[in-house]
Amino acid sequence: MKPFSPWSSGAITIALLLSLPLLTIVGFLFSPSGGVWSHLVDTVLEEYVVNSLWLMLGVGTGAAVLGISGAWLTTMCQFPGRRVFEWALLLPLALPGYIIAYTYTGLLDVAGPVQSGLRELFGWGFADYWFPNIRSLGGAMTMLALVLYPYVYLLTRAAFLEQSMCVLEVSRSLGRGPWNTFFRVALPLARPAAAAGLALVLMETLADFGTVQYFGVQTFTTGIFRTWFGLGEVAAAAQLSALLLGAVFLLLALERWSRRKARYHQSGNRHGALARYPLRGWKAVGAFAACLTPLLFGFLIPAAQLGVWSWERLDTLVDDAFLRLLGHSIGLALAAALLAVAIALFMAYAKRLRPTPGARAAVRTASMGYAIPGAVIAVGVMIPLAWLDNAVDGWFRQYFGISTGLLLSGTLFALLFGYLVRFLAVAINGIEAGLLKIRPSQEQAARSLGLGPGEVLRRIHLPLLRGSLFTALLLVFVDVLKELPATLILRPFNFNTLAVRAYELASDERLADAAPPALAIVVAGLIPILILSLSISRSRESQNVAT
Amino acid sequence: MSQLEVQQVSVAYAENIVIQYLDMDLEAGKLGCLIGPSGCGKSTLLRAIAGFEPVREGSIRLGGREISRPGKTLPPERRRIGMVFQDFALFPHLSIEDNVAFGLRGWSSGKRRTRVEELLRLVGLADRANAHPHQLSGGQQQRIALARALAPKPEILLLDEPFSSLDAELREQLALDVRGWLQKEEMTGLMVTHDQGEALGIADHVGLLHQGRLLQWDTPYRIYHAPSHRFVAEFIGHSRFLPGELLEGQQVRTPFGCFARKVDGIHPESASGITCPVDQCGQMGRRVEVLLRPDDFLPSEEGTLRGKVVERRFRGAEYLYNVELADGNRIQCLAPSHFAYQPGEEIALLSTLQEVVVFDGERAVLE
Structure with missing residues (x-):
């Protein structure tokens, strides 16, 4: 073995750079922050903790019920519309929390169509009736549960498909009815998968900034913003971030552990012919309604409302400001996606060529950012870059008498760096999965036919990886397009993207004006859903072939 | 003359010694088969000859040229070997024709076309030149993998359990075909298999490996009727x-x-x-x-x-x-x-x- 390899040492260097924000945040745990921290503990910290916990409980329960019931009905039962629901239940994933939140606000507030309709119908006055306030903790729970349940749905569905053949038929042959089989066999077996999905939901809940901020619910992420911008307390913001990070890592550990367990719970690898329970009459109607509800409220209604608003603002759709916004967003997302794919390819290769402990650790470290809330990453990026800027500025002023100002922080560089930290994992996962599909024997065949390692890469790997590279590019592109908190903190002054603009307009109560950028984000968000649905229908085809 | 000479070769992964002081000779134009229980080291030996594993001791010579000794492993692409894998390992993004032509680098396009046609005819798939691997059956894919490995006229053809992913009937026919093709191409071959019937049926020499040692390297008749070790007698028949x-x-x-x-x-x-x-x-x-x-x-x-x-x-x-x-x-x-x-x-x-x-x-x- 050669002691030095440019591949692994390159991968390790990149991983170290990308873990800089994380190290910064963790480092602040050990630095004193004076009175602000104790002030926070005395006043708002309890509220942050309590609200975050309630939010997790509410969103978790909602997502579990919606996700597991949807997965069970679409995999195990036969009723009209099942095949459509199978992929359509993923659609709510296209809506970022902050967009569905402001859409429902527009729909449900006093002047909105729902309350106006009720007043007209019953002849009520403005103060005559009680109507739930959507801008509340309960509202935030509902919104997030509606758009996050697909994580539970996806993983649980996969688990149900795995177990389908063997165990469930045994249970049925032993005389257990459908409900009994569900609660005594299927659900316990799918529990690790459901728990992994739930852990993802809770991580996203903790990372959410737009929804809770818009609804005025104080949680960790809004607290970080307030401490940073409102109080100007960097250290305290970093320490709040560290606390949030601790919670996220607990969830991450839970997710990893569940996935490992899920492997042991797989009872067989044959999907085989699955005899679904045929549902008739009111049972079929019930199943249909149970699947339609999350789809209707999580996607169809808000998407329709956004469409209506955009139609009303058709003139702004083509104006220069909107096009500039679109250009910014697409350019930024494309740049981040290309960078992420190039770096991910490099790192995944380094690991494949020489799976040394160093290379493995590098890939794992670089993939960690996906779990970290955008707000935390933003704080972690800002602090070291600002420090570097100040150091450079001071040095130049001392020796040359000129001020260099802000070179890195508050520039597109900082923004791109933040995106890389957060979304590199998406690209790495996709490319590693693609590489796994290329069997070592194919490389060896090419080597035995006279090709060197470099040529193997060019003539075998790249052509075979094209699909994975493109998918990774798309996924990162869409994620960047949707990302709100990191963009909000790291963007250069007056540099706007679709997400930021939609959020700002909605915050100013210009709900209809916010619709065109929001709709653009939702449309882009549909791309990954489409890819997922395709892979689902492909798995269904292979299921049919097996029968 | 010996085409392949393996002398006192040991191969190890870290502390785990897989092959110990192994000697073996294979004459030009002959087909050798390595058999043995799983984990006996037969695939490792093949990979060492192919250049995917370095040797810790001893040397390997191919066509009179030293290709492996401790500290020096000629890379696989410079050994002039042909290799056939259990999973075929065809390149899914290339047509059948391009797969077979893959190793013919530096050949003029005319000679290349003639050679590809010749091999496709040999394996009986001349009409599928423009198909892609996924359009072929398993047996057809393995035929193409063989044609691809034979095309550059390598010094030796190495076959790693080439038929084990095919069903029994196909396997027997293909094994006999391979024997014929090798004779026609005057090619030396070394095959690893776990099917002793296959080995005894088509090989000129059969080697039985056990725990990293070559117990006997002999004609099929003598492997069966004059086993040198009790293990050989128990393993065969x-x-x-x-x-x-x-x-x-x-x-x-x-x-x-x-x-x-x-x-x-x-x-x-x-x-x-x-x-x-x-x-x-x-x-x-x-x-x-x-x-x-x-x-x-x-x-x-x-x-x-x-x-x-x-x-x-x-x-x-x-x-x-x-x-x-x-x-x-x-x-x-x-x-x-x-x-x-x-x-x-x-x-x-x-x-x-x-x-x-x-x-x-x-x-x-x-x-």
């Missing part, structure tokens, strides 16, 4: 061992008579099987074990050996019987399946033994 004694004059006493001993494959002059009845055999000698194969006995009215059928296995053309002799020893015998004896039935057996192989411990007695 069915075998039973009965106690015996080594007597003077190349005689072996068994519970049912004396036999001439097979001395390293030289057939003794006596061809009459039993040389004398057991009670007339000479004095006591060295204790050994005698190898008996099921084809050494036939159920027959004329048989002198009596036993009871304890178990039988139907094998299509014949039954394999397990017969318990009067002294409690058990032997196996084969009989055409037209006559079926029932378990529990008393039968008479005729020995067709000519000479016997005897073992003292693990090794065959040769001197």
